[in-house]
Amino acid sequence: MVTMVGSVVVIRLLLMVQLLLAMAATGEALDTAYYAATCPDAEAIVHNTMERLHYTDPTLAPALIRLLFHDCFVRGCDASVLIAPTPRYSSERAAIPNYALRGFGAVDAAKRALEAACPGAVSCADALALAARDAVELLGGCRYDVALGRRDGTRSDPWEVDLPAPFARLDDVLAYFAARGFSAEETVVLFGAHTVGGAHCSSFRYRLTGPDSGGAMDETLRRDMLDTCGAADLPLDTDPAAFFDPDTPFTVDNNYYAQLMSNRTLLQVDQEAATHPDTAPHVAYYAASPGAFLQRFSEAMAKLSNAGVLEGDAGEVRKVCSRYNT
Ligand code: HEM
Known part of the structure; x- marks a missing residue:
């Protein structure tokens, strides 16, 4: 029995190593x-x-x-x-x-x-x-x-x-990004994607009732989100959503970093980036450097687009994206 459990663990570890090696391409x-x-x-x-x-x-x-x-x-x-x-x-x-x-x-x-x-x-x-x-x-x-x-x-x-989950600890998230070849700075830059679009209340409602590893949410934002989300969980098919950056939800800009620095962000993991010693200096830099953010964000997206790709004869070229050819 012990050996069977042992071999399952070894197989899972090998699969994980294989996946991470593939991700390094x-x-x-x-x-x-x-x-x-x-x-x-x-x-x-x-x-x-x-x-x-x-x-x-x-x-x-x-x-x-x-x-x-x-x-x-x-x-x-x-x-x-x-x-x-x-x-x-x-x-x-x-x-x-x-x-x-x-x-x-x-x-x-x-x-x-x-x-x-x-x-x-x-x-x-x-x-x-x-x-x-x-x-x-x-x-x-x-x-x-x-x-x-x-x-x-x-x-x-x-x-x-x-x-990672929105309530993941930033230390774990930084290790996760590092395993895929992204530095703490690049991770902070990619997080900047949360300057567009939004999140459903189920990802952050729990933050409205008390501080977490991200710290306390700005009180005005907390009250606004209580109005939007309510304090109690709703069925997922009626899960309301809010914009990350309500002033410019459809503009890639560096507002996200200023929001982090004033505790005005929805996700716990994002908020922790404002105070974590490995990320706080990058957050402060990009909050003050709109042009640098735009440049680095595009570079980081280009790098993300190349992560662990299949090349040559590997895989296939699907006819329809939602299903395999065979
Ligand atoms: C630790 C890392 C991350 C976590 C935990 C996280 C989590 C989330 C969550 C919970 C949402 C809201 C989903 C919803 O309720 O609709 C979201 C939205 C979004 N995320 Fe992330 N995210 C992470 C990193 C990233 C990265 C690296 C990018 C891109 C480079 C990204 C781009 C976005 C965008 C653009 C949205 C808005 C989507 C929409 O409006 O439909 N996220 N993320």
């Missing part, structure tokens, strides 16, 4: 001109789709930035998060950290347009990386180059979704 074989011969208009096709959707629903762009993060930190940027669960097989989408994840329809729309122009050429992982880049630009962030040639994964397992 940084996309060196990717190339901005990858589709020059097979789909020269790929970037324009994704951009046009995103632009059209953005003007009818500005909440989509923040959703796509989150979608990229949730894809790239689980098995790398391989579009595994896009696989839809079926009655027979679950998938990453069904995992708790992926609660309220949105933007799948936007990637599907971009992929349909890509398939119409160049069937079987462009992977869903590339479509998502491009869509997230366009989202940053449409929200006023700096445009960055996305090297292409990612392949789509053939596995999507809800049990592998180990994304």
